[in-house]
Amino acid sequence: MPELPEVETIRQYLETEMVGLSVTAVSHLDGRMIKLGDDDADGLSRKLLHRQLIAVERRGKYLLFGWRPRGYLIIHLGMTGRLTVHARLDSRRAHTHMVLDFGERQLRLSDPRRFGRIGWLQRRTWLDHRLGLEPLSQRFTGHTLWQCLQGRSQAIKSLLLNQSVIAGLGNIYADEALYLSRLHPLRRAGDLDLATAARLARSVRKVLRQSLDHRGTSFSDYVDALGQEGGNQDHLFVYGRQGQPCLRCQTAIVTVVLQGRTSHFCPTCQT
Numbered sequence: 001m002p003e004l005p006e007v008e009t010i011r012q013y014l015e016t017e018m019v020g021l022s023v024t025a026v027s028h029l030d031g032r033m034i035k036l037g038d039d040d041a042d043g044l045s046r047k048l049l050h051r052q053l054i055a056v057e058r059r060g061k062y063l064l065f066g067w068r069p070r071g072y073l074i075i076h077l078g079m080t081g082r083l084t085v086h087a088r089l090d091s092r093r094a095h096t097h098m099v100l101d102f103g104e105r106q107l108r109l110s111d112p113r114r115f116g117r118i119g120w121l122q123r124r125t126w127l128d129h130r131l132g133l134e135p136l137s138q139r140f141t142g143h144t145l146w147q148c149l150q151g152r153s154q155a156i157k158s159l160l161l162n163q164s165v166i167a168g169l170g171n172i173y174a175d176e177a178l179y180l181s182r183l184h185p186l187r188r189a190g191d192l193d194l195a196t197a198a199r200l201a202r203s204v205r206k207v208l209r210q211s212l213d214h215r216g217t218s219f220s221d222y223v224d225a226l227g228q229e230g231g232n233q234d235h236l237f238v239y240g241r242q243g244q245p246c247l248r249c250q251t252a253i254v255t256v257v258l259q260g261r262t263s264h265f266c267p268t269c270q271t
């Protein structure tokens with residue numbers, strides 16, 4: 001699933017290449033992908049047609065396309081979504097559910113499993129009310145993270161995945177940050193003291209920035225807006241490394257399943 005660094009890598013490309021362009025046609029729009037807002041495919045197509053793209057923003061794992069006249073197209077890539085830019089005549093990938101024409105270029109959304117979602121919002125406050133701290137923002141500090149953990153009885157891994165607490169982390173970067181912080185994924189969130197929470201906040205930022213530097217992690221489906229894989233999968237500490245030696249202590253990395261998600265960790269380093 002694309003997490004913050006992958007979505008941000010896509011965003012940066014689209015901001016550079018597409019802002020200023022206008023939608024000249026909505027060549028294809030599958031109404032089954034519209035899971036936000038009140039529009040059907042025809043209604044959303046009418047809203048998008050002839051609008052000029054003036055901003056591409058990100059909130060958590062959501063992309064927000066800002067337009068003139070005002071409004072937002074919101075896109076979440078779910079598990080297998082890809083958002084890519086093509087020449088109009090390029091052949092279409094199977095499971096392409098949205099095609100927006102910007103002159104000779106097309107923005108295409110493909111998503112074989114259709115867990116992704118799109119929709120129109122007049123204001124972005126809908127997202128801000130549902131999503132928690134942005135981990136790369138200045139507001140995300142050891143202290144604000146520690147405040148979020150107070151009174152929480154669930155496992156710290158579950159809390160890192162809770163988008164209403166911290167927005168943008170998924171299974172990969174939660175596991176990586178817990179490893180860097182030497183924290184067991186099942187540690188009770190509310191038990192972390194301020195110094196430990198500060199260490200975890202630093203680790204979260206570090207693993208996200210490292211991945212951004214490598215243009216994201218292509219473990220399964222993720223590609224950037226040009227269809228290129230990222231490079232961070234070659235720099236992971238624990239995610240996907242079960243059975244391989246810990247990079248610090250050589251103990252074999254193990255897994256534990258928590259709420260249906262597999263956590264990867266070192267049983268020696270992470271307590």
Ligand SMILES: [Zn+2]
Binds near residue numbers: 249250
């Ligand atoms: Zn270890």
